[in-house]
Amino acid sequence: xxxxxxxxxxxxxxxxxxxxxxxxxxxxxxxxxxxxxxxxxxxxxxxxxxxxxxxxxxxxxxxxxxxxxxxxxxxxxxxxxxxxxxxxxxxxxxxxxxxxxxxxxxxxxxxxxxxxxxxxxxxxxxxxxxxxxxxxxxxxxxxxxxxxxxxxxxxxxxxxxxxxxxxxxxxxxxxxxxxxxxxxxxxxxxxxxxxxxxxxxxxxxxxxxxxxxxxxxxxxxxxxxxxxxxxxxxxxxxxxxxxxxxxxxxxxxxxxxxxxxxxxxxxxxxxxxxxxxxxxxxxxxxxxxxxxxxxxxxxxxxxxxxxxxxxxxxxxxxxxxxxxxxxxxxxxxxxxxxxxxxxxxxxxxxxxxxxxxxxxxxxxxxxxxxxxxxxxxxxxxxxxxxxxxxxxxxxxxxxxxxxxxxxxxxxxxxxxxxxxxxxxxxxxxxxxxxxxxxxxxxxxxxxxxxxxxxxxxxxxxxxxxxxxx
Ligand SMILES: [Zn+2]
Numbered sequence: 238x239x240x241x242x243x244x245x246x247x248x249x250x251x252x253x254x255x256x257x258x259x260x261x262x263x264x265x266x267x268x269x270x271x272x273x274x275x276x277x278x279x280x281x282x283x284x285x286x287x288x289x290x291x292x293x294x295x296x297x298x299x300x301x302x303x304x305x306x307x308x309x310x311x312x313x314x315x316x317x318x319x320x321x322x323x324x325x326x327x328x329x330x331x332x333x334x335x336x337x338x339x340x341x342x343x344x345x346x347x348x349x350x351x352x353x354x355x356x357x358x359x360x361x362x363x364x365x366x367x368x369x370x371x372x373x374x375x376x377x378x379x380x381x382x383x384x385x386x387x388x389x390x391x392x393x394x395x396x397x398x399x400x401x402x403x404x405x406x407x408x409x410x411x412x413x414x415x416x417x418x419x420x421x422x423x424x425x426x427x428x429x430x431x432x433x434x435x436x437x438x439x440x441x442x443x444x445x446x447x448x449x450x451x452x453x454x455x456x457x458x459x460x461x462x463x464x465x466x467x468x469x470x471x472x473x474x475x476x477x478x479x480x481x482x483x484x485x486x487x488x489x490x491x492x493x494x495x496x497x498x499x500x501x502x503x504x505x506x507x508x509x510x511x512x513x514x515x516x517x518x519x520x521x522x523x524x525x526x527x528x529x530x531x532x533x534x535x536x537x538x539x540x541x542x543x544x545x546x547x548x549x550x551x552x553x554x555x556x557x558x559x560x561x562x563x564x565x566x567x568x569x570x571x572x573x574x575x576x577x578x579x580x581x582x583x584x585x586x587x588x589x590x591x592x593x594x595x596x597x598x599x600x601x602x603x604x605x606x607x608x609x610x611x612x613x614x615x616x617x618x619x620x621x622x623x624x625x626x627x628x629x630x631x632x633x634x635x636x637x638x639x640x641x642x643x644x645x646x647x648x649x650x651x652x653x654x655x656x657x658x659x660x661x662x663x664x665x666x667x668x669x670x671x672x673x674x675x676x677x678x679x680x681x682x683x684x685x686x687x688x689x690x691x692x693x694x695x696x697x698x699x700x701x702x703x704x705x706x
Pocket of ligand 1 (some may be wrong): 286287330331332334514556557
């Protein structure tokens, strides 16, 4: 009876809450007050690759401890979560996760916008191009890497990056920026293509303005198509970027928005903080952190644009979590109620850069002092570093543990994990993303908002090529 009373009482209370919920409950504080039932004119989809729920806490706590800022730029736009499993694994890779977000199809790990049978399926950039929208992809990985590839190509294996590059230039995309120059140049010109094609020359002939450095990007004319290839492979981690000629992710994003802003039929821009994921794979806390903050700056650029424009949907969502990041961990078998952001502020290089210095002959103790601000090592740590010398993987693990022990940041995997990832949205159509959804839902919801039909664009026979224009 008491049980029943409590149950009924709670149910009644729940109904009462629903009836009396103020509008503010249904609309996160960060949302604009203009009418939100309209369809967006433009879409900016920002993907922090490998950014899990713990990554948000991690970056926010760091800001609170070191800068006096209390929120990430997109915190107040948090409206839901995305489930990430692929068709053949509870733990997705970026190719299957990206294909789900771009096409609405669950597929196998490694697939680039083909379904689980290998059939090409239309993606959102094709849908946008078919509607006459202008499109752009801005990333910090190779532009031929999994996430940008699913928005620009169809291949059965993500490793086919030379083929992906060819398809990307045929896709009618107006702006392509990232790394990956090696897949656009033949051997003879310093690239890796074995078919002898020089896609940089082909792109120029097709009307792309091609740039390879931050200064060339700055000077580039603001109209026409743009191909920015700023590194042979991936662009640098943000923490190492000062040693390069590469632009910041936010600079590339602002440049893209500048070019896209005049689009007569609207635009679709995908921006990826690609290397948040790579730092997770390396269990490199400081590189993970700085790439998150660089991504946050790009989100701020997108939100600034959307707030002044009023017609732009900004959607921020990760494809999966990487590394099993934990803010708080055991030390010597003891659980500890602390984690310390401050030691990460002293780290000025990625673990990869530190490993390269050690492999090139620098003393590990010296590298840790100059690049991580760690002056004294415990005897076991010195011993572990000595034993790892000559073995990059073991050096990565040793450095990660040394830094993790001091900050009490932990990692449980060198791969991805299955945890749901967060969704953030702002602008016309944002309500469509409230709640917990399969990743495939995102593509369907975006297609609906753009009044596009992904199925109609998908050819019935796999021998038919998808034509976006
Ligand atoms: Zn990914």
